[in-house]
Amino acid sequence: MAKLSKDVFLALAAIGWADGQLDANEAAGILRAAREAGLDDPALAEVKAATETKRELTTIDRKALSAVERTFVYATAIWLARMDGFVDPGEREALHKLAHLLHIPDRVRTEASAAALEVAQSSGDKPDKYDLGKLRERVADRLDALAKHLAEE
Secondary structure: OOOOOHHHHHHHHHHHHHHOOOOHHHHHHHHHHHHHOOOOHHHHHHHHHHHHOOOOHHHOOHHHOOHHHHHHHHHHHHHHHHOOOOOOHHHHHHHHHHHHHOOOOHHHHHHHHHHHHHHHHHOOOOHHHOOHHHHHHHHHHHHHHHHHHHHHO
16 A cells, blocks of 8 residues: 555544444454554554544544545545445535545545445455555546546646
8 A cells, every 4th residue: 555644544533433433344444554554653553542532523634634645535434434334414424524624626525436436346345355555546546537637628
């Protein structure tokens, strides 16, 4: 997986808590991805703590995240919300707040959602098989394509 900042995983934990609980599969997925991203032990400890104690979405520092990281966080949030097969109204509201907080325009939201669904389908919708590295690549590719398209308009 390409290098991602610790803040990406802290944001993912906050998103996981948005419905009031972060289940074991979500927490394990966030920690696995943080390890795969090469975070050092102190950063991993901070991410682990974030999966054990509720954090609010407002704790996310968007200025610490690049455009690709912000979109990756949003796409991963979509995947996490869909993980149980149902996006409840609280999760839908949290996704909307997250998009606003991260300053993600509608067109980018659509691309992020498509990338999250594409990777979920290729993983058989199994949380332990979900390839967050592939999602990050798809997000970056889609943002590049969208930027080129917008430049041509």
